[in-house]
Amino acid sequence: MSEMIEMVDSLESKLSKLIEKSRSLELLIQNLKNELQQSIQIRQNQASEIEHLKKKYETLKIANSLLGSDENKRDTKLKINSLIREIDYCIAQLSD
Template identity: 35%
Template sequence: MMEENIKFNELESKVLDLLENYTKIKEELVVLESENTRLKNKLRDSQVHNLNLMEEVKRLKVVNGMSGNQEYKKMMKLKMNKLIKEVDSCIAQIKTNS
């Protein structure tokens, strides 16, 4: 009987340890989920900021090209040619569809 009580006490102690560990892990999970959400939001904000900066760079390149900066002049010329080709293609499609 005494031996059974000892085994029962050991089992009870192990169950209590498991419950304590489970509780700690649940708390840690909540913290990690919160951190994950915060980091996802930060990543999304950074991506939006990055896109805005890329658009600003494009605008600045256009402005530099228009202001006569030789480095961007060729790029602007190529871009203008591409746009003209697209417009020509659209006009051709309109003519064939009419």
């Protein structure tokens, strides 16, 4: 009978340790999920900022070429033509 009690106590002890380990692992998983979510948010913010800076760079290139720089004249002409086509399309849509 004493052996049974010792076995039960041993099992209870081991079960208690397993439960505690499981709780700590669940907490760790939750923390890692939170870190991942923050990393995803940071990455999205950085991607958005990169896109914004690319647009700003293109605008500055066009403005520079309008000021007389020969480097980007072709790009500026293409952008102006594209804008004219968009305006023509809008006018045609309004006419209909």
